Amino acid sequence: MNFNAVWTIYIFEMRRFFRTMTQSIVSPVLSTSLYFVVFGTAIGSRIQEVEGTSYGAFIVPGLIMLTVMTQATSNASFGIYFPKFIGTIYELLSAPVSFLEIVAGYVGAAATKAMFIGVIILITSFFFVDITIAHPLAMVAFLTLTCISFALLGFIIGIWAGNFEQLQLIPLLVITPLVFLGGSFYSISMLPPIWQSITLFNPVVYLISGFRWSFFGTADVSIGLSLFAIALFTGACLAFIWWIFKTGWRIRQ
Amino acid sequence: MPAIVSVQNLRKAYAGGFEALKSVNLDIEDGEILALLGPNGAGKTTLISTICGITVPTSGRITVGGHDTQTDFRAARKLIGLVPQEINLEPFETVFSTVSFSRGLFGKPRDDAKVEEILKQLSLHDKKDNKIMMLSGGMKRRVLIAKALAHEPQVLFLDEPTAGVDVELRKDMWDVVAGLKASGVTIILTTHYIEEAEAIADRIGVISKGEILLVQDKADLMAQMGRKQIQIELAQAVDDIPDALKSYALERADDGLSLIYSYDTTGERTGITTLLNDLQKTGLQMKDLQTRQSSLEDIFVDLVKETA
Numbered sequence: 001m002n003f004n005a006v007w008t009i010y011i012f013e014m015r016r017f018f019r020t021m022t023q024s025i026v027s028p029v030l031s032t033s034l035y036f037v038v039f040g041t042a043i044g045s046r047i048q049e050v051e052g053t054s055y056g057a058f059i060v061p062g063l064i065m066l067t068v069m070t071q072a073t074s075n076a077s078f079g080i081y082f083p084k085f086i087g088t089i090y091e092l093l094s095a096p097v098s099f100l101e102i103v104a105g106y107v108g109a110a111a112t113k114a115m116f117i118g119v120i121i122l123i124t125s126f127f128f129v130d131i132t133i134a135h136p137l138a139m140v141a142f143l144t145l146t147c148i149s150f151a152l153l154g155f156i157i158g159i160w161a162g163n164f165e166q167l168q169l170i171p172l173l174v175i176t177p178l179v180f181l182g183g184s185f186y187s188i189s190m191l192p193p194i195w196q197s198i199t200l201f202n203p204v205v206y207l208i209s210g211f212r213w214s215f216f217g218t219a220d221v222s223i224g225l226s227l228f229a230i231a232l233f234t235g236a237c238l239a240f241i242w243w244i245f246k247t248g249w250r251i252r253q
Numbered sequence: 254m255p256a257i258v259s260v261q262n263l264r265k266a267y268a269g270g271f272e273a274l275k276s277v278n279l280d281i282e283d284g285e286i287l288a289l290l291g292p293n294g295a296g297k298t299t300l301i302s303t304i305c306g307i308t309v310p311t312s313g314r315i316t317v318g319g320h321d322t323q324t325d326f327r328a329a330r331k332l333i334g335l336v337p338q339e340i341n342l343e344p345f346e347t348v349f350s351t352v353s354f355s356r357g358l359f360g361k362p363r364d365d366a367k368v369e370e371i372l373k374q375l376s377l378h379d380k381k382d383n384k385i386m387m388l389s390g391g392m393k394r395r396v397l398i399a400k401a402l403a404h405e406p407q408v409l410f411l412d413e414p415t416a417g418v419d420v421e422l423r424k425d426m427w428d429v430v431a432g433l434k435a436s437g438v439t440i441i442l443t444t445h446y447i448e449e450a451e452a453i454a455d456r457i458g459v460i461s462k463g464e465i466l467l468v469q470d471k472a473d474l475m476a477q478m479g480r481k482q483i484q485i486e487l488a489q490a491v492d493d494i495p496d497a498l499k500s501y502a503l504e505r506a507d508d509g510l511s512l513i514y515s516y517d518t519t520g521e522r523t524g525i526t527t528l529l530n531d532l533q534k535t536g537l538q539m540k541d542l543q544t545r546q547s548s549l550e551d552i553f554v555d556l557v558k559e560t561a
Contacts, residue, residue, distance in 0.1 A: 002327070008357025012350075019345070087341030091400070094305040094335050095358045096327040253267065253308050 005097045009105025010112075013079050017113045024113070025120055028067050032121045035063055036128040039185055050187050051218045056129040061212040062184030063125070068118040068143065069150045069179055069204070073171050076110035076154030081161050084251070093252055099245030107155055111147035118143055131215065138223075139214035145230050146207050150175075152237035159241075159250050178204045183212075188220040203229055256280035257332075257408055257439050258304065263313035265299055265463075273299040275463040276313070281408070281441055286434055287468075288454035289443040290553055296463040297443035298338060301410045305335045317408060331359060334401030338412040338443075340393045344386035348377055351385060352399045359404030368403060375399050375429060391422040398429065402438075409433060411442040415449060427453050447550040457549070461557045475549065476518075482545045483525065485512045488538035495535045501528050518546075 017024055040056035047055040083089040092102055125131065133139050161167040182204030188196055199205055200221070210226030213219035219226070244251070258281035265274040273296050281287050291297050302308040304315050306322060306329075315322040320329040343351055353368050372378045375395045380388060385396065394414065401409060411430070415423040423446075430453055434440055444450055450457050451471070458468040467474075490509035501524065504513040516523045532539065 002360045004360045004362055005358050008354055012354050087339055088343055090307055090337050090341060091355060091358060093307045094330060096330040096360055248309060
């Protein structure tokens with residue numbers, strides 16, 4: 001194992017993040033505050049409580065998930081797409097590193113950045129609502145797994161993308177709708193029965209449900225099922241990346 | 254000398270059926286500078302990319318320092334540094350951090366002193382905190398070399414290091430290459446500038462249409478294939494070569510105002526004296542006389558033409 005290489009890629013990617021520190025922090029804090037104002041205050045004043053939790057607090061886990069998933073995906077996809085775009089990928093391909101090491105470096109950094117922003121949003125939310133975290137360890141575990149799995153997905157998108165438009169395409173067309181429809185701002189039980197069934201095909205439902213359980217102890221689906229879903233998603237991404245490096249798809253001729 | 258890089262029956266065919274390399278065999282000796290000459294599209298970059306691991310070979314075997322580049326890729330790649338043809342660098346990074354990144358990527362622990370030493374060697378030290386995008390083209394090329402040297406490789410591949418570089422910088426680059434050779438690094442460079450190969454290489458390989466046509470010691474190659482020519486300028490044009498001179502295989506040039514005689518410099522008798530005597534007998538008046546040594550360029554053009 002070339003640990004030096006993993007660490008080098010990780011640090012290099014993190015430096016990019018800290019170079020644009022202000023943008024990295026200001027924009028999620030601002031958008032989260034807007035969500036609190038619009039959803040929490042304007043709409044929340046009419047909804048009051050969901051499953052025994054005030055609506056303002058109820059949306060916190062969903063808000064964190066929304067941002068974390070998009071950030072992990074976009075950071076990882078950009079991280080690997082950029083070397084492809086400017087041509088510096090030649091160095092990765094000619095270095096004594098295995099696919100696991102490259103993935104560990106890029107995905108690790110993207111997941112860390114997403115996690116960092118997730119924590120900032122959590123801190124921001126304390127200024128708007130009262131929340132207590134019922135299962136802090138589970139919360140950290142869910143957050144970490146979500147960051148890693150979506151960073152893996154982002155890595156795949158970055159390898160696949162042939163231009164900047166494609167880089168934005170999947171997050172915009174797939175991830176954002178899935179997250180919005182995955183119960184970020186509502187409980188599945190609030191939907192008509194038919195939509196409740198359809199929603200269960202949305203993988204994001206399981207992640208948000210599990211994450212919300214770690215906050216409030218209540219969930220739309222069982223916690224075991226949530227863990228299974230996230231493990232399945234991570235495994236699928238890993239398998240796909242393994243195949244990419246095995247065949248050189250879109251990177252090695 | 255032992256071969257540090259050994260390429261055996263290497264073949265690379267792309268999905269469309271194009272065969273970029275056709276059973277290439279090549280041994281690169283430890284400590285030498287080998288220049289790979291070839292026209293555009295000859296397969297130079299494909300050969301280098303395949304040795305370095307960027308391109309996957311269709312068949313054949315490559316070893317670097319005795320390590321197979323497929324089965325023992327870590328050990329093989331650690332010995333190799335690659336300077337690509339295109340200037341591919343992260344524009345927003347500093348010189349120091351990008352060179353340091355390369356070192357880490359190749360598995361070496363962080364060593365700022367070593368990186369500084371490499372930057373000094375390439376006259377980049379005063380630019381170490383500059384962002385890449387602030388550098389000139391020549392400086393960027395040096396950064397690419399510094400990155401390739403960051404992990405202290407034994408073999409350095411330079412793919413067209415002076416393509417699009419002005420004459421002064423090109424000479425500068427040759428000095429850098431000479432310095433690297435002196436420090437014990439084996440260097441393989443591709444070029445289509447013949448003068449470059451002539452100036453710095455120990456051995457020259459000629460590649461065309463995916464095949465290595467020859468690999469030979471530069472001096473031997475020049476001696477073996479080097480021909481010399483005498484151009485005899487005449488006061489009056491001749492329509493035909495006089496019968497008395499037919500045995501010399503002369504060529505008419507400049508509409509009959511010149512006669513060209515080619516001879517082998519390594520031969521025992523060049524035939525110049527008898528030619529000049531016979532010329533005098535024909536009564537033709539000589540205006541001037543020039544000799545010309547064939548350059549590597551002529552040899553190269555001849556070789557590539559023969560296989561065309």
